[in-house]
Amino acid sequence: MRFIWQLLAVVVISMAGGQATAAVDGNPWLQLVIGGLSAVLAVLLYGWVVRRTEHRPSTEVGREGAPAALGRGVLIGAAMFTAVIANLFVGDYYEVDGVASPSGAAGLLGFMAAAAVTEELLYRGVLFRYVEKLTGTWIALLLTALVFGGMHLLNPDASLWGAVAIAVEAGGMLGAAYVATRRLWVPIGVHFGWNFAASGVFSTEVSGNDTQQGLLDSATHGPVALTGGDFGPEGSVYSVLFGVIVTIVFLSLARNRGHLVPRRRADRQAALAKLAR
Template sequence: MRVVWQLVAVVAVFLIGIQVVAVVEGNPWLTLALGVLTAGLAVLVYGWVVRRTERRPATEVSREGAGAAVGWGVLIGVALFGAVIANIAFLGDYEVNGLGSATGAVGLFGFMAAAAVREELLFRGILFRIMEERAGTWIALALTGMLFGLSHLLNPHASLWGAIAIAIEAGGMLGAAYAATRKLWVPIGLHFGWNFAASGIFSTEVSGTNTQQGMLDSATSGPQLITGGDFGPEGSVFSVLFGVVLTVVFMWLARRRGHLVPRRRRADRVEATTTLSR
């Protein structure tokens, strides 16, 4: 039941946030403020519901070192997506025609902040963490990565390849970032930095969704394998390659720090269930 209550609490915050943001659609400054407010409120609600349902401090969202961790995550995300665009541009498939819209980037900042926090709380904070307790780190990484990819099939211009790419590059990378740090701040920052770079800086599609124009007036054309086609650069082979590399780095750190959780044996699960029932 803790999974249900945690999911309901976090989803409820974002459903309300989506309705409020829809009312101010077209106003980038209000979108920025409400997006950041929704993200912050969701973290607070997540911490509260975890404490109530698990009777423990929600250390994965503790404030200590949060700012620096989010900052590092954002830098990694922006740099990683920048490397993807650089490779696409080197092949002549991404062109910048001039400056885009600064106010558009402002609104996208708030929108992407809320989206990054929502998905990290749901997929890494709840699903990955609780699956990992029983199935171990590697199985939880594979299962939540697959679920994360499948969830993007609901997006406009979604494709099976796009969902597979997201599962590998993002589902794996973000889950591994949590495993390495045991906090949600680096995954949140990384997720936000990647999405904001895609939309707010380079003005490309994000997971099959066309966003407002960001800081650059740009155009992408060329083979789908290179550019990602209508799905956007997240469907590019470069995104998959760089995502896999970073996943390996984070999992190496997780192993080195002793953060990998082994799969629980059946006897351990029975014993834990018996203890809880007493």
């Protein structure tokens, strides 16, 4: 029931925020405000329901050190996507025709903040934590990455390769970011930095979704393997490569910090008890 209550809380605030954002479609400044408020309320509600159901401090969304951790995550996510675009630009597969819509970028700032927060609370804060308690870190990373990638098959212009790419470069990487830090701020930051760079700055498709125009008036063309085609640069081999590299770095940090939870039940319970302290 703890899992159900936490899952319901995040789903409800996600749906409410999505409906509110859709209601002001076309007004980027209201999108910015509503998206930002949805993100803050989602974190507060998650923290409250975890404290009520698990009778412990919700340390994974604790305020101490949160701005710095969030900022690091944003920089990592934005730098990763910028590296993808840089490779496409050098290969003449991405071109910029000027500035498009700064106000549209502001609206996407709020929209992507709400999306990043609610998805990380759901997939890493709820789903990953509970699966890890049952199976250990490695199986939890695999299963939740597959679920995260599979859910993107519901997106417009989705493809099997796109879902696999998301599972590897995002599902696995964001799970690894949580394991390395045992907090949700870095994965939230990485998720937001990547999505906002993709949509709000470089004006590309995000997981098959053709979002409103961002800061740059741009176009992507060329081999699907490199550009991701209609799915967007998240389906690019560059994205998968950079995602794998960052995942390895996060997992190395997790191992060095003793944050990996083993599969064997007795060892798993001891590791979880140690992490809880």
